[in-house]
Amino acid sequence: MTRPAPHIVKAKLHEIDVRNASDRRKRDREPFSVAAARPNEIQRILADRYGRELPDDDAGRDDAFVMVNALAWRPNAQRRIPSWLSLWAPWMPADEVQALTAKLIAKPYRWGPDTIGKRLNLMDVDRTRLKITTIGGVDVGKAERLARRKQRARQREEQRRRANGSKTRAEYEAQSVSRSKPWEALGMSRARWYRLGKPAAETSPCAA
Secondary structure (H helix, E strand, C coil), X not given: CCCCCHHHHHHHHHHHHHHHHHHHHHHHHCCCCHHHHHHHHHXXXXXXXXXXXXXXXXXXHHHHHHHHHHHCCCCCHHHHHHHHHHHHCCCCCHHHHHHHHHHHHHCCCCCCHHHHHHHHCCCHHHHHHCCCCCCCECCEXXXXXXXXXXXXXXHHHHHHHHHCCCXXXXXXXXXXXXXXXXXXXXXXXXXXXXXXCCCCCCCCCCCC
16 A cells, blocks of 8 residues: 655644644533533542442442433433443443333433432532532522522622722722711811812811
8 A cells, every 4th residue: 555645644634633623612612511511420429429330239220320311311322321331330230231221211311400419319518529510419409509609609700800909898988978078077067068069178168
C-alpha cells in the first residue's frame, strides 16, 4: 500500500483537528440536561456508599435498578446498561442483566427528584456534601430546597454587587441625609434646611 504524500497527511490531520475543535464547541454549548447529569450523580452516591461495587443483596439490586432506570433514558442504553452492570454488579447473572435491560429500556420510569431520593434514601447532608442537584433529599422537601436555592442566588448577586463597588444598604443608610441630619449641625429645622436649598455648613446663613 502506497503511503500518502506528507502534504496530504498534514491536510488530513488539520481537518481532524478542525472537526474535533468544532465538536468541543458544540459540547460546550449544549444546555444542561437532567437526563445526562442524573446517572453521574447516582454513581457518585453509590461510590460514596459502597466503594466500587454494589453488594449482592436486596439493597444492591434496588440501587442497581435505580441506576439502570436512569441509564435507560440515555442514548445507546442497550450498550450502556450491561456495561455499567458488569462493573458495578459483576455478581448479577447474565440472564438477569438482559431481563432488567430489556424491561427498563421498553418502559423506563419517569421519576422526579424526590422519588429517586427516597429510593436511594439520600439524606440532605450527604446530598450537599456530594454536590447533588438533580436528586432530592428524604429529609428536606422541594419547597425548602427552592427557598435555599433562592437564598444562595441572592447571596451570589450581593457578592457580585459588592465586587463591583456597590454599597450595602447599611452603608447607604448610614450616609443618607435622614441619618446624618445636617440641619442639626447648622442649628436649624429640617424644613428650613430644605427651603434654603440644603446648604452645607460653610455656606449656610447660620454658619455665617
